[in-house]
Amino acid sequence: MSVKRKGPKATAIRVLTYVVLVAVAAIVIFPFVVAVSTSFKRPTDIFTYPPSLVPKQDVTVPADQVGTDGDPVPVFTFPGRDDRPGEWALVDADAPLAEFRPLDDLERIIVLDAAAGERTGATITIDGEEEDVFLVDDGGTQVEAYRSRLTSGGLFVSVDDPDTSVLDLVNFATPSKEFGPRFENFSEVLAERDPETNGKGVGRSLTNTVLVTILVVLGQIITSILGGYAFARVQFRGRSTVFLMYLGSVMIPFVVLIIPLFQLMLQLNWRDNLVALIIPFTFTAYGTFLMRQFFLGIPAEIEEAALLDGASRSTILWKVMVPLARPAIATLATFGFLYAWNSFFWPLVIINSGNPDNAVLSLTLSTLGGRSSTDTNLVFAGAILAMTPPILVFLFAQRYFVENSASSGLK
Structure with missing residues (x-):
């Protein structure tokens, strides 16, 4: 039971704490505010003195x-x-x-x-x-x-x-x-790459990134649910050993896997193809571990009651266990989304830079920052387009994420 302190000293400490927190929050938020403001500015309005956060015309x-x-x-x-x-x-x-x-x-x-x-x-x-x-x-x-x-x-x-x-x-x-905000910055960034219209081709990359991210997240959720349930509830010889070996793969750095994974993509003829960004990452040891631990926390009596009612394993999994595991699934989906959306190094290796049709957002933004370094407003507009979906996903999944964190400490 916590005791609420009273008195001038406690009030001063509380006020000081809030002041420090507000100051830190302002420092953290300020770069994002600058990015949003610049994305709506005109080129002539960016380097004006004194600088202003308000886009003007x-x-x-x-x-x-x-x-x-x-x-x-x-x-x-x-x-x-x-x-x-x-x-x-x-x-x-x-x-x-x-x-x-x-x-x-x-x-x-x-x-x-x-x-x-x-x-x-x-x-x-x-x-x-x-x-x-x-x-x-x-x-x-x-x-x-x-x-x-x-x-x-x-x-x-x-x-x-x-x-x-x-x-x-x-x-x-x-x-x-x-x-006077300039909304045309976003239309120019999203337009097909064309020097005459100043289009930057981010729209195609955004579509590719959304497709890759959705498929990767769905794949991770399905494989993690199946693997986590198998390791948590299905009894078979060597279950613990197989699980430890699978979990141990988390400790292998990705840079060690790049060359063999690249060779495998060449043999499958998946180089310079979006499928190379999807299939290798639909299996995740972290997701399997997360779902296994959550399934272990669900009382076995619930599953036994379903078995007595004649439910099959698949029915128990999808109609009993999965609805109860929504917080863990939301957490897994959030982490999977952030990883797939922000992935840069593997797309840089497997996708040819001369093939903009299969480029993802991270690659296009890197190219945009180099080719359009003088069009600062367009670079920031592309950055805002890349930042907005992860922020929205986290905000919508935050409730489930907190539920999962809270339930993981319950016995």
């Missing part, structure tokens, strides 16, 4: 709203410029500009049209070079300045007053952003 306005033609134009603001309040639409991103520096304040820059300014005939020496002096307009005042350089910039039109326009360098303006 550029704010645009219809071209006819600002007196021009064509596609919608992006909207900018000029922070810190009281003379340019509100939002401004960039109607021309390649307008010819000239930078002028007033003679009384050479650090200040006046951006005007390239043809602006009137030569006064005077010159000034700047860094050992003579520069012509111009008379330019500075907010309604004529000032003397020299032209420091010719460049290109943007023609901005006020969104609120289309008759008002200014010329300035584009990097002096800040693009306006709004919430």
